[in-house]
Amino acid sequence: MRRKITNLLALAVLATLVERPMHPYEMASLMRERGKEHDMEIKWGSLYRVVENLTKHGFIAAVQSERQGGRPERTVYRITDAGRAELVDWTRELVAVPDRGPAPFTAGLSVLGVLSPDAVVEALGQRADGLAAEIAATEQALAGWAAEVPRVFLVEREYELAMRRAELAWVRSLRAEITEGTLPGLADWRTYHEEG
Template identity: 50%
Template sequence: MATKRRKLGNPLALAVMALLSERPMHPYEIAQTLRQRGKEHSVKINFGSLYTVVQNLEKHGFVEVADVQRQGNRPERTLYGLTPAGHEEMLEWLADLVAVPAREFPLFETALSLIGVLTPDEVVSLLDERVAALDVHAAALRGALTKLYEQLPRLFVVETEYQLHMVEAQARWTRGLLREIADGTLTGVDAWRALRATGEVPAEWKRLEGVRIDIDVDTAADEEKTSSGATKEERPRNR
């Protein structure tokens, strides 16, 4: 099942709507609250563009001016609130993100797809460096989680748990790949070494030229759901 094409695709807009579902706020208060709750670790936040995000939400009818405040000689502060349309958009968007795995293009995946232009020895060294960095990151996340568990219900730290598990999983997989390249058990590594040493494409690789390998993962997933008898049920909405 594909996600709905939305008028706004910036996850920061979703974070703004989620905050405004609690109470009306002005953009500066939104920025402060996002910082206080540590959301910059889970949402790519450009605080300089926050006002633009709010304006775009207003343009599409998802937020509206709830109040204008003035205190003494300070400039007016415009408070924005979530509209019924914005509330519906927020719930549907979040439900899609939770339920439907999105096809993303991580930079590491891009690097892996092009890794053959380096030598195997270079890759071993670089992956070893990456694993060390991942281990440091994982240790920092474990330390942060220990402190967070002391202060907050687990509900509020599940995104940090997820980050830790993803870092640990990447480290385990990368260690395995590194080991296979280093000990020569990775399929194709000998041809790879020969290519980088001579500049000549190995004969077994030349046979692959012009062969299109097209795997449609989304179609395969749909077929798997159909064959297993899985059916899509309407997700409940919190009103």
């Protein structure tokens, strides 16, 4: 039975090392260049500890150490067969199994009643504006990348775009229910905030 890895930085390291052996600084540079911190929660300060743990468990192995000029010695790592198998299994699981982890927006919605309806309308308007700007930026980036990058390497951005569009539609819908007065329980909510 495989060890369950929960640190997504480990996934990013394994996926990066599939390309070629490299040292941790090079891994981090390549992941940053590709915007991996937008795809998954990454704590860059733990990169060397993650590399150490992956090595300890046999998923990657040191292949050489190199020194350039007066810089400190850098160890180059490669992915092992066990690491490739773990990467494939883990990716399959992430794609196949729905995740119901809590999101900050969901947490805010769960206590929405502490704000007045007017404050919620304002906050949802701000969120809608932010989402619309993100959507436009992602659409523009995708259009630029589509000519140069195979689609399989852009599907996470397509998914992000679809989720943002769905969220924007939902936020606008809830905002409209409040502003048009069609949200069930709205009168009681207003009374609570007006009278305490």
